Amino acid sequence: MPEQAWLIPALPLLAWILTFTVGPRMGERSSIFGIVALGLAFLLALQNLLAVLGGARASLSLPWLEMGEARFSMGFQVGPLEAVMLFMVTLVSWMVFIFSRGYMHGDDRFNRFYANICLFVAAMLTLVIADNFILFFAAWEVMGLCSYLLIGHWFRDLDNARAAIKAFLVTRVGDVGLMLGMFLLYVGTGSLRFEEVFARLQAVDPALLTFAAVMVFVGVAGKSAQVPLHIWLPDAMAGPTPVSALIHAATMVAAGVYLVARTYPLFEAAPGAMELAAFVGALTALVGALLATVQTDIKKVIAYSTISQLGLMILGLGAGGMAVGIFHLNTHSFFKALLFLAAGSVIHAAHTQDLHRMGGLFRKLPLTGVTFLVGTLALAGIPPLAGFFSKDEILLEAFHASSLLFWMAVAASFLTAYYMMRAVILAFFGSPRDEHVYSHAHESPPVMTLPLLVLSAFAVFGGLAGAPFLGHPFQSFLEPHGEGAPEGAGFVQAVAVGVALGGLALAWLIYGTRLVDRRALIRALYPLYFALKQKLFFDHLALGIARLTLVFRDLSAGADRYVVDGIAHGLAGLSLAVGAGVRRLGRGSAQGYALVMFAGLAVGLLIYLRVAGG
Amino acid sequence: MTGPSASHFFVLAAALFCLGLYAALRRRNAVLILMGIEMMLNAANLNLVAFARYLHPDPAPGQSFAVFVMAVAAAEVAVGLAIVLALARRRKTVDVNEINLMGG
Numbered sequence: 001m002p003e004q005a006w007l008i009p010a011l012p013l014l015a016w017i018l019t020f021t022v023g024p025r026m027g028e029r030s031s032i033f034g035i036v037a038l039g040l041a042f043l044l045a046l047q048n049l050l051a052v053l054g055g056a057r058a059s060l061s062l063p064w065l066e067m068g069e070a071r072f073s074m075g076f077q078v079g080p081l082e083a084v085m086l087f088m089v090t091l092v093s094w095m096v097f098i099f100s101r102g103y104m105h106g107d108d109r110f111n112r113f114y115a116n117i118c119l120f121v122a123a124m125l126t127l128v129i130a131d132n133f134i135l136f137f138a139a140w141e142v143m144g145l146c147s148y149l150l151i152g153h154w155f156r157d158l159d160n161a162r163a164a165i166k167a168f169l170v171t172r173v174g175d176v177g178l179m180l181g182m183f184l185l186y187v188g189t190g191s192l193r194f195e196e197v198f199a200r201l202q203a204v205d206p207a208l209l210t211f212a213a214v215m216v217f218v219g220v221a222g223k224s225a226q227v228p229l230h231i232w233l234p235d236a237m238a239g240p241t242p243v244s245a246l247i248h249a250a251t252m253v254a255a256g257v258y259l260v261a262r263t264y265p266l267f268e269a270a271p272g273a274m275e276l277a278a279f280v281g282a283l284t285a286l287v288g289a290l291l292a293t294v295q296t297d298i299k300k301v302i303a304y305s306t307i308s309q310l311g312l313m314i315l316g317l318g319a320g321g322m323a324v325g326i327f328h329l330n331t332h333s334f335f336k337a338l339l340f341l342a343a344g345s346v347i348h349a350a351h352t353q354d355l356h357r358m359g360g361l362f363r364k365l366p367l368t369g370v371t372f373l374v375g376t377l378a379l380a381g382i383p384p385l386a387g388f389f390s391k392d393e394i395l396l397e398a399f400h401a402s403s404l405l406f407w408m409a410v411a412a413s414f415l416t417a418y419y420m421m422r423a424v425i426l427a428f429f430g431s432p433r434d435e436h437v438y439s440h441a442h443e444s445p446p447v448m449t450l451p452l453l454v455l456s457a458f459a460v461f462g463g464l465a466g467a468p469f470l471g472h473p474f475q476s477f478l479e480p481h482g483e484g485a486p487e488g489a490g491f492v493q494a495v496a497v498g499v500a501l502g503g504l505a506l507a508w509l510i511y512g513t514r515l516v517d518r519r520a521l522i523r524a525l526y527p528l529y530f531a532l533k534q535k536l537f538f539d540h541l542a543l544g545i546a547r548l549t550l551v552f553r554d555l556s557a558g559a560d561r562y563v564v565d566g567i568a569h570g571l572a573g574l575s576l577a578v579g580a581g582v583r584r585l586g587r588g589s590a591q592g593y594a595l596v597m598f599a600g601l602a603v604g605l606l607i608y609l610r611v612a613g614g
Numbered sequence: 615m616t617g618p619s620a621s622h623f624f625v626l627a628a629a630l631f632c633l634g635l636y637a638a639l640r641r642r643n644a645v646l647i648l649m650g651i652e653m654m655l656n657a658a659n660l661n662l663v664a665f666a667r668y669l670h671p672d673p674a675p676g677q678s679f680a681v682f683v684m685a686v687a688a689a690e691v692a693v694g695l696a697i698v699l700a701l702a703r704r705r706k707t708v709d710v711n712e713i714n715l716m717g718g
Contacts, residue, residue: 591647591710595639 174222224256417503
C-alpha cells in the first residue's frame with residue numbers, strides 16, 4: 001500500500017543498523033540482513049507499484065521546523081514516478097546484494113561493505129519518496145558519503161583512496177549548485193516542498209527561475225556525471241564491481257536524472273535551462289561514447305558507456321519528455337547492472353580487468369558470456385531488447401527538438417554499439433591471449449549467476465513496458481496527459497537500428513575478422529586516438545581549475561594575513577606605542593602627578609573663563 | 615584713612631597660594647612639601663575670611679568655615695608628618711625623588 005511506502009527505505013536502514021551492530025560477530029552471514037531487507041523492500045515496492053497502477057496515491061507531510069515566518073515540513077509522497085523508481089531501485093539493488101555475497105566472499109571488510117551498501121540504498125529510496133528539497137538533499141548527501149566509502153573500500157591502495165576523494169569532491173561541486181538552486185527557489189516561492197514550489201512557480205521572476213533551474217542542473221551534472229563533471233565516474237571503478245553496478249544503475253547516477261524528473265515543472269517553466277540540459281546531455285552522450293572506444297579496462301568501457309547513456313537520458317528529459325528520460329533510466333539500470341555484474345563475474349573468474357589479456361572466455365564462462373551479450377545488445381539498442389525502445393523514444397524527442405542534437409545522439413548510439421561489441425569480442429571470443437588467465441578461469445557460483453539471469457530477463461523484456469505497439473503504457477502511466485506519439489517514428493527507428501547494426505558490424509570487422517587492421521587505424525587517426533587516451537583533456541581542465549583555486553587560496557591567505565591580520569596587529573601595535581608614550585608620564589613621582597593635575601586644572605579654568613566669562 | 619580693600623587680600627592670597635604650590639611641586643623635602651600644602655590651605659582661608667568680611671552680609675559662616683579648614687589641616691599635617699616620620703625611619707630619607715615605588 002502506498003501509505004506504507006516509508007517502510008521501503010526503512011528496511012535497508014534497519015539492515016544497516018543491524019549489520020554494523022550485530023553483524024561483526026556473524027562473519028559473512030551478516031549479509032543476510034541486507035539481502036532479506038532488500039527482498040522485503042522489493043516485495044513492498046512491487047505491491048506498491050500495483051496499488052499505484054490501480055490508481056492509489058499517498059502523501060504525508062508533517063510540520064518539522066518553524067522559525068518565525070519560515071515553516072518547513074517533512075514527509076513523503078508516492079505517485080507513478082516514485083512507484084516506478086522504488087520498484088527499479090529495490091529490484092536492481094536486491095540483485096546486487098545477492099551477487100555481492102559471492103563476489104565479496106573472503107574480503108576482510110565484508111561486513112563493512114554490506115553496511116555501506118545498505119545505507120546507500122536506504123538513502124536512494126529515501127530520496128525517491130522525499131516530498132521536499134530538504135529530505136531530498138539530505139539523502140543525496142548521504143549517497144555522496146556512501147559512494148566515497150564504497151569507492152574507497154580497498155583504500156589500502158592509494159589510487160583507490162584518491163579515486164574516492166575525487167568522486168567526493170567533483171560531486172561536491174554539483175552539490176553546491178543544487179544548494180544554491182534550493183536557496184533561490186526558497187527565495188522565490190517561500191517553500192521547499194515540491195508541490196508548493198511547483199504551484200507557485202508562476203509568480204517567480206523568470207530570470208531567477210532560470211538561474212535556479214540551471215543551478216539545480218549543476219547538481220544533476222555532478223551526480224549524474226554530465227560533461228564536464230563526469231570525470232569522477234570512470235575513476236569510481238576503483239571500488240568493488242558490485243558497487244559500480246549499484247552506483248551506475250540503481251543509486252548514485254540515477255539520483256541526478258531522477259532529480260530532473262522530480263523537478264520537471266521547474267524545468268518546464270525555465271526553457272533556457274531545459275535547452276541547456278538537452279545540449280549538455282547530447283554532448284555528454286557523444287563524449288562518453290567516444291572515450292569508451294579506447295578503454296582497455298572492461299569496467300571502464302562500461303563506465304564510459306554509463307556516462308554516454310546518462311547523457312542520452314538528460315537529452316531525453318531536456319528535449320521534452322519526462323517519461324522518456326525515466327523510461328531509459330529504468331531500462332538502462334537493468335542492463336547496466338547486468339553488464340557490471342557480468343563484468344564482475346568475468347573479473348572474478350579471470351582475475352584481470354584488462355580486455356587485452358582476456359579472449360576466448362566464452363567457453364569457460366558460458367552463462368556469464370550469454371548474459372553479457374544480452375546486456376550488450378540491449379545497450380546497443382537492438383530490437384526487441386529493452387534499450388531499443390527507450391533509446392528510440394529519446395532519439396525521437398531529439399529529432400523533434402533539433403537536428404544537431406539528433407545527429408549527436410545517433411553518433412553516440414553508433415559508437416555505443418561499436419565499443420560494446422568490441423568489449424564482447426575481446427573478452428569472450430577469439431583465441432585466448434593470456435594462457436594463464438584462460439586456464440584459471442571458471443564459471444561463477446549460482447549466487448552470482450542467478451542475479452545475472454534475473455536482470456537478463458528484465459533487460460530483454462523490460463522495454464515492452466514502453467513499446468509503441470502497446471501504446472506506450474509506461475509513458476502514459478507517468479504522464480497521463482502527455483502528448484501522443486510524435487511524427488517521424490519510422491525514420492528514427494530505421495536510423496537507430498541501422499547505426500546500432502553498423503556499430504556492431506564495424507567492431508566485428510576490426511576485432512572479429514581483423515579485415516581492418518587495428519594498428520593501422522590507430523596510426524591513421526593518431527591525433528584523435530591520443531586525445532581520447534588523454535580523456536579529451538577533461539582531467540587537465542579540472543586540474544587547471546583546481547590550480548586556479550590554489551591561486552585564489554594564496555590570494556585570500558595573503559589578504560587575511562596582511563590586511564585582516566594587519567589591521568588587528570596594527571591596532572595592537574598602536575595601543576602598545578601609546579602605552580609606551582603614556583608610561584613616561586607615570587614615573588611614580590607624586591609631585592609630577594600633582595603638577596599635571598594643577599596644569600590641567602589651570603587649563604580647565606582658563607577654558608571655563610573663556611567660555612563662561614568671554 | 616582708607617583700609618585695605620578686598621582686592622588686596624585676594625592678590626595676597628593668590629601670591630601665597632602660588633608660593634605654596636611651588637613649594638609643594640618643586641621641593642624635594644617631604645616636610646617642606648607639607649608646609650607648602652599648609653600655605654595653600656591658608657591662602658584659601660584668607661580668601662574665605664576676606665569674602666566673608668567684604669562681600670557677605672553675615673561674616674560668621676565664612677569665618678567658621680576657615681576655622682574648620684584649620685582643624686582639618688591640623689589633622690592632615692599630623693597624618694602627613696607621621697607618614698614622613700615612618701618614611702624617614704624606614705628609608706633613611708625624606709627626599710621624594712627617591713620614593714618612586716609606584717613608578718611604571
